[in-house]
Amino acid sequence: MQPGFQPDGQIRCTVAVEHLGAAVPSRVLLRDAWVTLGRDEFRELVLQVTNSSGSEAPRNFPLRRDGVRLFTRFVKDGKSSVRVGSGAIQAQLLLSNCPPDQLRRFIQTLRIKFKATLEGSRPVTERTRLLSGLPRTFDTVSPVQPRDLQLGGVRRALTDVAATPTKGQTLRCEPRKRVRAELEEGKQVTEIQPVKKLPWLCSRSALTQEQAMVLNAVLSGKNIFFTGSAGTGKSYLLKKIVASLPPNSTYATASTGVAACQIGGTTLHAFAGIGSGKAPLHQCIELAKRSGVRLQWLNCHHLIIDEISMVDGEFFDKLEEVARTVRKCENPFGGIQLIICGDFLQLPPVSKGTEQPNFCFQAKSWQKCIHLNMELTKVQRQTEKDFISLLDSVRRGRCTDEVTKQLAATATHMVERDGILATRLCTHKEDVELTNVKRLRELSGEPRSFKAVDSDPMLVKTLDAQCPVSSIIELKLGAQVMLTKNLDVSQGLVNGARGVVIGFETEGKGYVSRLC
Numbered sequence: 001m002q003p004g005f006q007p008d009g010q011i012r013c014t015v016a017v018e019h020l021g022a023a024v025p026s027r028v029l030l031r032d033a034w035v036t037l038g039r040d041e042f043r044e045l046v047l048q049v050t051n052s053s054g055s056e057a058p059r060n061f062p063l064r065r066d067g068v069r070l071f072t073r074f075v076k077d078g079k080s081s082v083r084v085g086s087g088a089i090q091a092q093l094l095l096s097n098c099p100p101d102q103l104r105r106f107i108q109t110l111r112i113k114f115k116a117t118l119e120g121s122r123p124v125t126e127r128t129r130l131l132s133g134l135p136r137t138f139d140t141v142s143p144v145q146p147r148d149l150q151l152g153g154v155r156r157a158l159t160d161v162a163a164t165p166t167k168g169q170t171l172r173c174e175p176r177k178r179v180r181a182e183l184e185e186g187k188q189v190t191e192i193q194p195v196k197k198l199p200w201l202c203s204r205s206a207l208t209q210e211q212a213m214v215l216n217a218v219l220s221g222k223n224i225f226f227t228g229s230a231g232t233g234k235s236y237l238l239k240k241i242v243a244s245l246p247p248n249s250t251y252a253t254a255s256t257g258v259a260a261c262q263i264g265g266t267t268l269h270a271f272a273g274i275g276s277g278k279a280p281l282h283q284c285i286e287l288a289k290r291s292g293v294r295l296q297w298l299n300c301h302h303l304i305i306d307e308i309s310m311v312d313g314e315f316f317d318k319l320e321e322v323a324r325t326v327r328k329c330e331n332p333f334g335g336i337q338l339i340i341c342g343d344f345l346q347l348p349p350v351s352k353g354t355e356q357p358n359f360c361f362q363a364k365s366w367q368k369c370i371h372l373n374m375e376l377t378k379v380q381r382q383t384e385k386d387f388i389s390l391l392d393s394v395r396r397g398r399c400t401d402e403v404t405k406q407l408a409a410t411a412t413h414m415v416e417r418d419g420i421l422a423t424r425l426c427t428h429k430e431d432v433e434l435t436n437v438k439r440l441r442e443l444s445g446e447p448r449s450f451k452a453v454d455s456d457p458m459l460v461k462t463l464d465a466q467c468p469v470s471s472i473i474e475l476k477l478g479a480q481v482m483l484t485k486n487l488d489v490s491q492g493l494v495n496g497a498r499g500v501v502i503g504f505e506t507e508g509k510g511y512v513s514r515l516c
């Protein structure tokens, strides 16, 4: 088996086993366990839970026809639970910290195999079990085969899963009587169109070959930097990577709030907890040792950083030292697996005046931290060859007359979605100011003024000088607005998020319809 890969009938996660039927319910927690779907000597399905250290005997949970319930609402967070048995032998397996993609495939396999077993074989009675004398066996289930998908219930199970891959309905398996009735009504194998592709096969093959190679390298535990021009699917792939790693120890970050929002993560600065990182190293280390922050550093086994081109090289070096010190581990980056992504030909780190930006690949620790550099070459965002080649020329700074002419021809295009106009970029702040004032004047309706209220009068001057927004702003109904600060990354309220004013409260606060 390739490192990092499990067959679809097996997952590695945290398992809490609760025995619900006993007079005094008990609970056993296995922090790192294998859960394997298999068959016993009667070909009936069994879930086997094994402590990954191998220190204890495996625990088997038979999946009998009348007593299996699956709870799948939180699969996207790597959590699910299975209730098996009934009466005095009822147990519940609470699965957590499982890579969501693997968990989804595992649950789909379980549903399909369960339905196929239910419809394809006769139940084994308790009497047969007791009298059989067969030696106990456990065989891992084979991968899902087309024959598993031939029966009506299986197709229905598959449709359920495909339609609601993450949200949970509870699966209660129907009793045998109903299945028979369906078969008697003529729902025979030959009448049912076979399902050609399994949903998770589709989702796997949705990655291009080069994207799949990057994912494989990540799952093999390597520290990796991957790049590619705009639209080659870097963020798309990062989302797949996040879904393929254990949620509790994976931190998805990006240099900006907008990029963090795209991958459902947080900013690198918020994760690191060392402020701007400009303070001397010993102070940064002290900041990172604060209890909540330290816990994050210790928990983190996989650190994802998107839009690396905007991360300052010195900041990266500081993080590297902080990681080693806080985690008390001398391996590069304190032994955290780094998955870094971005395009160094896009935006550079912020630098002062005429100072040259200090890129991350220029950091002292970059070489020792990164094992593998990979490049995505196939643009996924658009297919028009001329447009792709035009964008590539701009990316490389090769603006020929032809490229300039083509771009200039688009200068007056109005691109709009949900009433929100595309952002116009200007080279100078004065031009931004002029454009904004002009656009506001063009709107009908009364302007409303909003004055900044600063809690500390001593800092008013400094704030006015530093803040990207003036102390008085004028708005009208229909005015285009943009957040200039990360308010709540998880809600999409990030620096750069766009919106349009759709109303005012009586005391003057504005309502904004927004688009991240």
Ligand SMILES: Nc1ncnc2c1ncn2[C@@H]1O[C@H](COP(=O)(O)OP(=O)(O)OP(=O)(O)O)[C@@H](O)[C@H]1O
Binding pocket: 206, 207, 208, 211, 228, 229, 230, 231, 232, 233, 234, 235, 236, 237, 343, 380, 381
């Ligand atoms: N394997 C794929 N199959 C289908 N669509 C894909 C695939 N990879 C990427 N895409 C789509 O291509 C578009 C561009 O992808 P994405 O935004 O991830 O690119 P990017 O490299 O991060 O771009 P940028 O550098 O501009 O941020 C998105 O709409 C994404 O959904």
